[in-house]
Amino acid sequence: MxxxxxxxxxxxxxxxxxxxxxxxxxxxxxxxxxxxxxxxxxxxxxxxxxxxxxxxxxxxxxxxxxxxxxxxxxxxxxxxxxxxxxxxxxxxxxxxxxxxxxxxxxxxxxxxxxxxxxxxxxxxxxxxxxxxxxxxxxxxxxxxxxxxxxxxxxxxxxxxxxxxxxxxxxxxxxxxxxxxxxxxxxxxxxxxxxxxxxxxxxxxxxxxxxxxxTIGVKVDCKAISDGKEYCIGSTLESGKSAVFTLRCDRIEDYRSDKPERLTRVEFHTAEGVTCLPIEFGKKVQTEITPAKFCVVEIYGIRNRQEQLLAVTGAFYTGGNR
Ligand SMILES: [Zn+2]
Ligand SMILES: [Zn+2]
Known part of the structure; x- marks a missing residue:
């Protein structure tokens, strides 16, 4: 894929x-x-x-x-x-x-x-x-x-x-x-x-x-739970922890103002937000047990302002229909 x-x-x-x-x-x-x-x-x-x-x-x-x-x-x-x-x-x-x-x-x-x-x-x-x-x-x-x-x-x-x-x-x-x-x-x-x-x-x-x-950010995001790898949109087993891995790179041919650098990533679940620092080209990992979903938001500096630059689709859990 x-x-x-x-x-x-x-x-x-x-x-x-x-x-x-x-x-x-x-x-x-x-x-x-x-x-x-x-x-x-x-x-x-x-x-x-x-x-x-x-x-x-x-x-x-x-x-x-x-x-x-x-x-x-x-x-x-x-x-x-x-x-x-x-x-x-x-x-x-x-x-x-x-x-x-x-x-x-x-x-x-x-x-x-x-x-x-x-x-x-x-x-x-x-x-x-x-x-x-x-x-x-x-x-x-x-x-x-x-x-x-x-x-x-x-x-x-x-x-x-x-x-x-x-x-x-x-x-x-x-x-x-x-x-x-x-x-x-x-x-x-x-x-x-x-x-x-x-x-x-x-x-x-x-x-x-x-x-x-996304605005100028290439996103590579996966979750590993029980030794199995899940991509965005997959359904994880409810109540099981998963290690989320994220790496972001620049989209070189993005035609409007490009992001200067990344600042933070937020892993959003129904239970709350896990926030971590992030840079282009460097992997970020965190372990989460989402009850319903996990969505990743990526922030960075663009036009000298901190902006939301990318949002992933959801990783779901077994409870979703
Ligand atoms: Zn239209
Ligand atoms: Zn319309």
Missing amino acids: RYFRCELHTHTTSSDGKMTPEELVDRAVECGYDAIALTDHNTVAGVERAVKAGERRGLTVLKGIEWTTFWGHFTVIGGGSDVLWRDITPDNVDAMIARAQSKGDIVTIAHPRRMGYPLCSGCHCDYDIEKLTGADNYEIWSHYYPNEGVAARQQKEQWYSLLERGLKITAVYGYDWHNRDDLPPSYAYTYVGTESNRAQDIIEGLKRGATYV
Whole structure:
């Protein structure tokens, strides 16, 4: 297994993006992605062109759509879904998510706490989160400056509250890529751990929860329990201690301002936080017995400020569903 650089939330001129499907694919290749998903608002009109362009350029393009409804947005990836966005209501949203999943698609809660700009309906998720517990993924980070501000903090907190309730829900970033971004603003990557960058393998990796979101930091994180090795997204045996090992390196081709150095790592469980110092290229180890989950947050200095730079998906325990 290795980690592939993905962008799972993009737009083209088929909706309100500035790039044609071919231009998006060219740009994604220039930016070093292994796979992207095209998720135009309520249309798949650009998907076949993007997939074909991807085949020519050696880039995996996952088929997708963004359900853009009055009460919230969802990206739906896989290409099997027959759900019409205008049929989705607060009363049936859970059934619509399940219907898309029954066709092999995966559903992501998109930018749930972000306000639209200019202020518009639907970016902020106003569906009852109780009805969204079947969703596969949750955008804990979104768009530009993803690790800063109120929306980022609220999204991370809401994701933690879902984990605390024993749910398995994968953490992802959504660039919500609309423009060429020649002078890239602060943005992040989602890395997906899987066998290859073929579309089906990326989807499997997302379903397993083997992800991390990052600004310029490559993350290698494992847990060893009872002599067995677990990767991000794996399920550990409840009540058994595990040794977590973490090593972080620089992503050399990250295009925006790069982190200067790392400062600390936090291992978050439902029971509390274990905080340790960390440097690029040096291993950190700690023994934890998580009751429900363990998530790793990595902090460092960037633009002369201490910032959250990477968050891993959860390691779960046997109690999760
Ligand atoms: Zn959206
Ligand atoms: Zn979008």
